Amino acid sequence: MLSMFSYVEVLGDAGEAVADLKQLFSLSDKFGYSEWIQFDASIVRGLAYYTGIVFEGFDRGGKLRAICGGGRYDRLLSTFGGDDIPACGFGFGDAVIVELLKEKGLLPELSLQVENIVCALDPGLKEAAATVATILRGKGQSVDLVLENKPLKWVFKRAARIKANRLILVGDSEWQRGMVSVKVLSSGEQHEIKLDELE
Template sequence: MTRERRREHYQWNMDIFGVSKVRAETELIQAVVLLFERLGIKSSDVGIRVSSRKVLQAVLQMYAIPENLFTQVCVIVDKLGKITREEMEKELVSLGVSIKAVNGIIEVLSLKSLSKLEEVLGSEGEAVSELKKLFSLAESYGYADWICFDASVVCGLAYYTGIVFEAFDRQGKLRAICGGGRYDRLLSTFGSDDIPACGFGFGDAVIVELLKEKALLPDLSHKVDDIVFPLDEVLDGTASSIASSLRKKGRSVDLVEDKRLKWLLPPLPITKRYVLGLFISLKHITANVVDRKTGRVAVSASSVEKALKDGMDCGRACNVKAAAAVGEVLAVQLKVDGLHREPIYANPSKEIEKKGFKNESKVWAIFNALRFHGVNLQLDSGERDPPR
């Protein structure tokens, strides 16, 4: 895989159906030229070689080469410039083409002048007349400096029937940028009636390399001004209306169905990394310090641990004592892990509200134990300090 070839690529195709005259080809070529110009590429950077399959047909007729060999000959002569003349002669002779015909084919396909081609084939044939018409129209369109005649362009695909063209970089560093031509008899191969048609394929691989070399590759980063999403199906119409209104004002809008906004929005900065959470029941008390950066419990202490459980006396008063012991053990573990100097955030009001006011003394017992043992406990703004 080279820099100009990829396992996957994007391709722009343009086709015109129902037009048998050369006007269709000139329209296609202008579309290609306009794209180059809008990308900042000049005719001094890129050219478009033009020829016709009918040129090769006329040459084969001159040397009485059977029509059934036409496709095979096209495939071989399409290698002109890619293999040596000797290799090409050998392949053509192996098909049954005479040496005289081989020399004639190579001589004609080496022509770079339409007037020279006319001297060989005459001016009455379709090949010459269609090419002359195309170059005349190119003058009117204003892109004559972009195109040049090159009889060697035959395009190896068997379905082409007339004018063919391919864009190339004039420095000769890259493969063909794009290519196409007329294919009036393609549809019948798929069981349909033949319709006059022509078109081209324009892949992204080569043009991207050219734009890089010319420092013309645009910034195509995805930019979105607004994100609109309905929180319920009944709001689909409203969301669509809002998105449409914003787009009409020139804004870039993504209308999405997924309500999980993690993939849409950048992560919020974590201002309170370590948060204290309490779990108090009739029989157990647990205190966890959660690391919001990882979403995991960093340090934990609980009255169900054997060392704490065995040291607790029974009775009503042991609940507050157990809470203080849990706070003391948590403080020790925070010191062991080097986290006791990190701000540990807590919200007493919420903890008391969740656990019930009958557990207020247990909540403050844990907070007091942490403070007493040097933990950097930070109460949420507006909260009073725990009683001493």
């Protein structure tokens, strides 16, 4: 792979693109990260809105595909009706970074625990279940909202798998009275609670 300066020798020093690349490498040297970047003329980003230098980020060993890729796009906002402003950004590959973190033993082990699992007992109550989830989230509670038409047995299995504390069932008769059925999964205790009393 050519260094930036070898590239300039081959293509000459004329043109805005070459000037931009020279400035990038000069600044990277001054900021102390030049050892982390290399010039690669084979990188071509497929999106038409880039207006300057494009880039891809790789793991140091170069064994994985790009972790991220992006570039300069100074005229992107006008395509959405806004005013153009200088901008630079990238898309991040979550699958690649997870593999890299696993390889280096840096992937944290997060225990999956959700405080509430909310389920509508009737397909017509999905919006009601979403309302209950929103109320709980507004009170700082974590919520897993089940919107698929799943049997109750599946919901209980899911609740056990994600270690939910409570199962909140939104049924038609309870909902008409402004209430939901709450089952505490550790004790099996179940009772009806008014929406404005949900904690």
